[in-house]
Amino acid sequence: MQSRRKFIQWSALSLPFISATKAFSKTIASKPIVVSTWDSGLAVNAEAWKVLKKNGRALDAVEVAANSIEDTINCCVGLGGNPDRDGKVTLDACIMDEKANCGSVAFLQHIKHPISVARKLMETTPHVMLVGDGALQFALANGFKREPDKLSADAEKTYKEWLKKSDYKPVINIEQQQIKAKKTDGGPFAPSYFDDGTPNHDTMGTIALDASGNLSGACTTSGMAFKLHGRVGDSPIIGAGLFVDNEIGAATSSGQGEEVIRVAGTHLVVEMMRLGKTPEEACKIAVERIVKINPEKAKGFQVGFIAINKQGEYGAYSIQHGFSYSVTLADDGGKVFMAKSHFPK
Numbered sequence: 001m002q003s004r005r006k007f008i009q010w011s012a013l014s015l016p017f018i019s020a021t022k023a024f025s026k027t028i029a030s031k032p033i034v035v036s037t038w039d040s041g042l043a044v045n046a047e048a049w050k051v052l053k054k055n056g057r058a059l060d061a062v063e064v065a066a067n068s069i070e071d072t073i074n075c076c077v078g079l080g081g082n083p084d085r086d087g088k089v090t091l092d093a094c095i096m097d098e099k100a101n102c103g104s105v106a107f108l109q110h111i112k113h114p115i116s117v118a119r120k121l122m123e124t125t126p127h128v129m130l131v132g133d134g135a136l137q138f139a140l141a142n143g144f145k146r147e148p149d150k151l152s153a154d155a156e157k158t159y160k161e162w163l164k165k166s167d168y169k170p171v172i173n174i175e176q177q178q179i180k181a182k183k184t185d186g187g188p189f190a191p192s193y194f195d196d197g198t199p200n201h202d203t204m205g206t207i208a209l210d211a212s213g214n215l216s217g218a219c220t221t222s223g224m225a226f227k228l229h230g231r232v233g234d235s236p237i238i239g240a241g242l243f244v245d246n247e248i249g250a251a252t253s254s255g256q257g258e259e260v261i262r263v264a265g266t267h268l269v270v271e272m273m274r275l276g277k278t279p280e281e282a283c284k285i286a287v288e289r290i291v292k293i294n295p296e297k298a299k300g301f302q303v304g305f306i307a308i309n310k311q312g313e314y315g316a317y318s319i320q321h322g323f324s325y326s327v328t329l330a331d332d333g334g335k336v337f338m339a340k341s342h343f344p345k
Contacts, residue, residue, distance in 0.1 A: 233257025
């Protein structure tokens with residue numbers, strides 16, 4: 001299992017400093033293509049691209065992409081993630097293919113690859129979603145290994161520090177305050193990390209269009225740090241954290257999941273693309289719908305959407321400045337973009 005630090009180093013080495021050019025417009029239509037949330041999505045996309053460049057299925061590509069970050073010791077995805085307020089790491093994930101088949105697990109503990117459990121559920125049962133002990137029982141019955149109930153070193157340190165005050169105050173992605181970006185207009189930019197080298201992101205969402213023109217998506221997370229035990233966000237909810245319509249497009253989200261759930265965010269994005277909006281325009285509409293509910297409240301949290309349409313065009317939009325996303329459509333390592341935002345930097 002690679003360490004978080006190695007994961008960061010891999011991402012940084014794979015991303016050369018570039019500037020926006022017409023040759024790589026953020027609206028370019030292409031297939032195959034894979035798009036993931038955050039700059040750490042570059043390494044995730046690289047795994048998906050191994051499948052897509054061989055004319056593989058988008059569903060297989062997004063699963064291996066999610067598996068790759070679930071394998072890392074990471075603050076916000078997988079068993080290495082930060083725990084809830086009871087010190088337990090609980091995982092949420094969902095997956096959806098081109099035929100509207102979907103699988104989801106929530107509040108799952110002890111299993112390294114929740115996305116693969118979600119796919120197994122999708123492909124072997126009539127159900128869409130399992131939670132808690134039921135999801136764990138299903139995973140164990142289908143050959144998934146039960147991992148030790150032990151926090152990663154970083155998560156344990158962070159949790160002990162949090163226990164000193166026990167305040168639950170989610171922070172807008174701090175990346176917006178410490179970003180080392182050279183572009184802020186939606187163009188490609190250099191990697192962005194905290195000053196200590198820690199990547200800032202939460203949910204990993206990945207959407208892909210394969211060479212056959214079929215779409216799939218996956219979403220995986222350990223959820224908000226220090227949440228109430230049992231809390232589930234948007235990530236495992238079809239139509240909130242992820243939605244795929246093979247006739248139109250696919251979308252996924254990252255940020256404060258409760259706000260995405262309120263508007264069925266990714267379903268809204270896809271429906272806007274159905275009405276002829278570009279991926280970026282559709283993401284912007286979903287963001288504005290969230291902000292409109294409570295404009296003052298919206299100043300204090302982050303939500304970002306990414307989307308691709310059936311033609312292979314892609315785009316993103318977020319509430320706050322600082323939401324990045326990774327795009328790979330050639331065997332060149334991919335590129336990272338800063339999403340446009342409702343509130344300026």
